[in-house]
Each structure stands twice: as C-alpha cells, then as structure tokens.
Amino acid sequence: MGKIIALANQKGGVGKTTTAINLAASLATLEKAVLVVDADPQANASSGLGVDIQDIESSLYECLINQTDIKEAIYTTDIEGLDIVPSHIDLVGAEIEMLNFEQREKVISNMLAPVKDDYDYILIDCSPSLGLITVNSLTAANSVIIPVQCEYFALEGITKLLNTIKIIKSKLNPKLEIEGFLLTMYDSRLRLANQIYDEVKRHFQELVFNTVIQRNVKLSESPSHGLPAILYDADSTGAKNYLRLANEIIQKNQS
Ligand code: ADP
Numbered sequence: 001m002g003k004i005i006a007l008a009n010q011k012g013g014v015g016k017t018t019t020a021i022n023l024a025a026s027l028a029t030l031e032k033a034v035l036v037v038d039a040d041p042q043a044n045a046s047s048g049l050g051v052d053i054q055d056i057e058s059s060l061y062e063c064l065i066n067q068t069d070i071k072e073a074i075y076t077t078d079i080e081g082l083d084i085v086p087s088h089i090d091l092v093g094a095e096i097e098m099l100n101f102e103q104r105e106k107v108i109s110n111m112l113a114p115v116k117d118d119y120d121y122i123l124i125d126c127s128p129s130l131g132l133i134t135v136n137s138l139t140a141a142n143s144v145i146i147p148v149q150c151e152y153f154a155l156e157g158i159t160k161l162l163n164t165i166k167i168i169k170s171k172l173n174p175k176l177e178i179e180g181f182l183l184t185m186y187d188s189r190l191r192l193a194n195q196i197y198d199e200v201k202r203h204f205q206e207l208v209f210n211t212v213i214q215r216n217v218k219l220s221e222s223p224s225h226g227l228p229a230i231l232y233d234a235d236s237t238g239a240k241n242y243l244r245l246a247n248e249i250i251q252k253n254q255s
C-alpha cells in the first residue's frame, strides 16, 4: 500500500521542494513507484521535474476545484517510475474556493484514494504556509518530513508547525506521524552547522534522519534544467545524499 509523505515547514527556502524532487527521483531509481504532488502554487517541483507548466491541461487545481479525475492530472517524467501531479499558479485562489466545500480538509485525501495503491510512495510538496491546502496535505499524509535548514533560527517556527500537526492528528488524521527532521544545506566547514545539527538532535533525537543533506551547487542548478540531481550529475554530493536518504526511508519502512 502506498505511503503518503508530506514535506512541510512554513519557512520558505528550507529545502522542501529540493527534497521532494530529489527524494522522489532517488526512490524511483531504487525501483519504487513514486508520485509527486506539487501543492505549492509556485510550481517549482513541477518545473524542476521537467513539466512545462504553461502547457498542461490539468493540474492539482482542477482536481481540487472541478473534481477532475486525478488520473487526468498525472504526468510522467524523464525518470522511469516517477509521475507528478503538477501545480498551477491558480492554486493561490483555491483555498478561498474550497471554503464552502463539505469536508474541505479532506479534498486531497479523497482525491488520492483511487491512485494510492498504484504507488509505493506519494510525496506532497507543500507551500510555505499552514493554510487549507497544507492542512489538506497533512490530513492526507501518513507522515511528514520536516526539512530544517542549517542556519541561525533553524528551529524558529517549528513549534507552530508541531502544534498544527498535533491539531491535525487529534481532529483529522490520528495516524499522522513524523517521518523525520531532515537537516539541509549542511556545510561541515561551518561550526554553526554542527551546532545546529546538535541542537536539532537534542530536541528531536531519533526523529532526526541520520542522512544530512549537504550544501551542493548541483542541487540548486539542476531544477533549471528540469532534472533531479541524479540525472543532472549522478556523482554529485547532492545526488548521493538524497540516494542515501531514500535508502534510509525504505529501510525504516520495511522494519
Ligand atoms: P523550499 O521549497 O522549502 O522553499 P527549496 O527547496 O526551493 O526550498 O530551496 C530553496 C533554495 O535553496 C533553492 O534555490 C534551492 O535550489 C536551494 N537549495 C536547497 N537545498 C540545497 C542544497 N542542499 N544545496 C544547495 N542549494 C540548495
């Protein structure tokens, strides 16, 4: 049965989208069937996986608002085994349009139900907000990965996110778990990075992934080519880090 994992942190620029793209590509490389759902109106995961967002007919927006069948909004990518439901800038207005919906927090959950078992992993790339679409994503998810950037105030705002997760767990999705905190943009030359790693580890202990994502320029270059790092430069540190993360997640979910 497919596992749905949301990538969430209401802080922008912490590596949610980079993780969605590259974790998905790594899981697919390890022969898992993977679907990325781009739930951010910025659509960076869509373009980063090579979808021409000007050219698509159906996106997450149509699925949410017009009840378009999700199968019409699933596109293949250059990576075998990796599909995507792209986003669209129209998604900005979707939260308002959804306000009157019955079960408005469960629209994504209901939308994914028919395809859940077609995939081993479904990764939802959330926007940097805790609005209705992110609430929908967390309600649909089995677990959440929280990327944390190795910088000052790394944990700022985490309490708010954890509180949101707690509320969703108690009211909407009792099975929601934290898959892990993922340290991103780690630079081992900086003492600060080590201090932040220690601090996150002290707070969240075994919930912190062993894998740390280093700062690597290939990870920031590859999206402009519409490719994950593993296709852009398979030998890069970024590609290797995300492959290691994929292995860690697969192992964790087997035991
Ligand atoms: P979010 O989705 O949380 O807003 P992104 O994944 O878009 O964050 O990352 C923000 C910026 O940082 C992007 O320009 C991305 O290319 C870059 N970036 C993310 N992770 C890394 C990394 N490990 N090394 C170098 N650049 C990174």
Ligand code: MG
Residues within 6 Å of the ligand: 016, 017, 018, 040, 044, 126, 127
């Ligand atoms: Mg993003």
